[in-house]
Amino acid sequence: MTSCGCFSVTENTEMLSDADGGLPLEDFIELRQHCLALREILLPDEIWTKYLDYHRVPDHVASHRSATLLAYRRGYLPKVTGPIHRYLLTETGISPKASNQYVNDLCEKWMLNAYPTERNRLSRIFRGRLVELQYAKWLEDQNHSVPGMEATGSGSDIRTRSPEGVETSYEVKFIGMEDSDFGALVETMESGPSVDAICPYQAVNYLIFRVYEASRQLASASGERVVVITIDSTAWFRFRHICHGWIDWRNPTFFENTSEQWKTFINSKGNPSKEDLRHAICRISRVKVYQQGEAFEFILELDAAIG
Numbered sequence: 001m002t003s004c005g006c007f008s009v010t011e012n013t014e015m016l017s018d019a020d021g022g023l024p025l026e027d028f029i030e031l032r033q034h035c036l037a038l039r040e041i042l043l044p045d046e047i048w049t050k051y052l053d054y055h056r057v058p059d060h061v062a063s064h065r066s067a068t069l070l071a072y073r074r075g076y077l078p079k080v081t082g083p084i085h086r087y088l089l090t091e092t093g094i095s096p097k098a099s100n101q102y103v104n105d106l107c108e109k110w111m112l113n114a115y116p117t118e119r120n121r122l123s124r125i126f127r128g129r130l131v132e133l134q135y136a137k138w139l140e141d142q143n144h145s146v147p148g149m150e151a152t153g154s155g156s157d158i159r160t161r162s163p164e165g166v167e168t169s170y171e172v173k174f175i176g177m178e179d180s181d182f183g184a185l186v187e188t189m190e191s192g193p194s195v196d197a198i199c200p201y202q203a204v205n206y207l208i209f210r211v212y213e214a215s216r217q218l219a220s221a222s223g224e225r226v227v228v229i230t231i232d233s234t235a236w237f238r239f240r241h242i243c244h245g246w247i248d249w250r251n252p253t254f255f256e257n258t259s260e261q262w263k264t265f266i267n268s269k270g271n272p273s274k275e276d277l278r279h280a281i282c283r284i285s286r287v288k289v290y291q292q293g294e295a296f297e298f299i300l301e302l303d304a305a306i307g
Contacts, residue, residue, distance in 0.1 A: 004085060006035045009077040014070075023055055028072055036089050037081035042068050047109045054111055064111045064119055067127065071296070079296035083133035086140075087151055097152040105129040120177060128174035131230045131292070132157050135172050138298055144168075156221045167223030168285075171214035175206075175231045178238070200246070201255035202262045203238045208252050211287050212272060215280040225284040225307070233293040242289065242302060249287060249304045252277045282307055 009031070016024055029052070032038040043051055055069060071080045084106065088098040106129050110122035129151075136146050136158045145161045148154030156169040207229065214227040231239055253274045254266070266272075272280075281287075289302035 004035050004037070004081070005031055006037060006081040006085075007078045009072055010075045012073070012075040014073045016073075023069070023073075025052065025055065028069065031072075035081060036093065037084040038068070040094055041084055041088060041103055041106050042081070042108050044107060047107060047112065050112050051109070064116070064123075066108055066111055067123070067130075068108050070294070074294060076295050079134065080130065083130070083137040086137055087133055087149060095152070099151050099153065102129055102151040124174065124176040127176055127232070131174045132172045134296055135170070135228060135230070135298065136160075139170075156218065159221075159223075168226055169218055169221035169223055170226050170228055171217050171221075172228045172230065173210045173214050175210065175229065175235055175239070177232060177234045199259060200241050202258045204242060204246050205254045205258060205262060205266070207239060207242060207289075208247060208254060208277065208281075209266065209269065209272075211249075212252070212277050212280050215284045218284055219280070224286075227284055227287045229287065229289045230292050230298065231289065231301075233291055236291045239289075240301075247304075249306045250278075250282060252281050 013024075032043060032048075039045075051066070055066065068077070068080055071077045088095055088103065088106075094103060105125055108126055110119050110126050113119045113122060132149070133151060136149055139158065139160050140146055143163050146158060147161060148156070148159040150157045157172045158170040160168050160170070162168070210229060211227050214229075215225075218225040218227070254277075285307050286303065286305045288300065288304075291299040291301050293299070
């Protein structure tokens with residue numbers, strides 16, 4: 001992997017601000033000029049001026065900030081740029097193997113949308129692509145080789161070979177803050193704290209559905225088949241109970257006493273039956289659920305053997 005100045009950005013400068021309270025961007029602007037991951041993929045020329053304009057004016061409605069810029073200010077930028085350098089770039093530019101879809105989705109322009117709730121949705125797409133690359137890099141750090149990825153033309157999100165020669169196909173899903181939770185957060189910022197009931201059954205159902213969805217995508221994969229669910233720390237409060245035996249992964253089923261919102265959602269997805277769930281999920285080897293915080297660490301919360 002090519003050496004780059006972005007790898008040395010490990011100091012937390014989040015508390016620093018300009019005299020007028022704005023974000024100091026000069027060093028970040030200079031770094032981008034010399035970092036291919038920033039200049040070619042994350043923050044290309046076509047969005048750069050609007051990106052800077054957005055971050056020079058505080059967002060008083062939703063307090064949105066670029067994940068890349070926050071990582072820079074918090075000293076975690078190598079966790080964002082490192083996997084992009086590793087898998088999607090050559091020494092001179094974007095790798096010919098890099099998927100156009102991934103390059104497009106990793107352009108961090110979500111905050112330029114005019115509507116805060118839509119920004120929240122688009123940011124989840126961005127984070128979902130980034131998490132795939134971060135998890136591949138994490139696996140390599142655990143001495144697994146990565147001979148293929150969807151981001152570079154492979155079928156599964158990630159294909160690995162362990163030091164013992166075991167081949168595994170991974171499907172990686174990201175769960176971020178729900179739009180309803182984001183809306184409540186914005187309301188709290190405007191009007192003060194509000195109270196909202198949390199439905200544990202709906203969170204379980206949604207997790208089962210995401211594992212079912214990933215399991216179907218792994219149906220034709222070779223080797224061991226592992227579904228990885230990464231949940232952002234801002235959304236973890238809805239899922240933390242899953243670690244306490246709420247789901248029988250060899251006999252998964254949806255809870256029925258849930259909201260109309262869930263019923264509308266699952267009907268729009270074809271409302272898979274208990275038999276559909278079991279047939280798909282029991283064909284994978286295991287499911288792993290991680291929590292991911294602001295440092296982009298993978299905290300294992302659940303590791304369930306299935307097939």
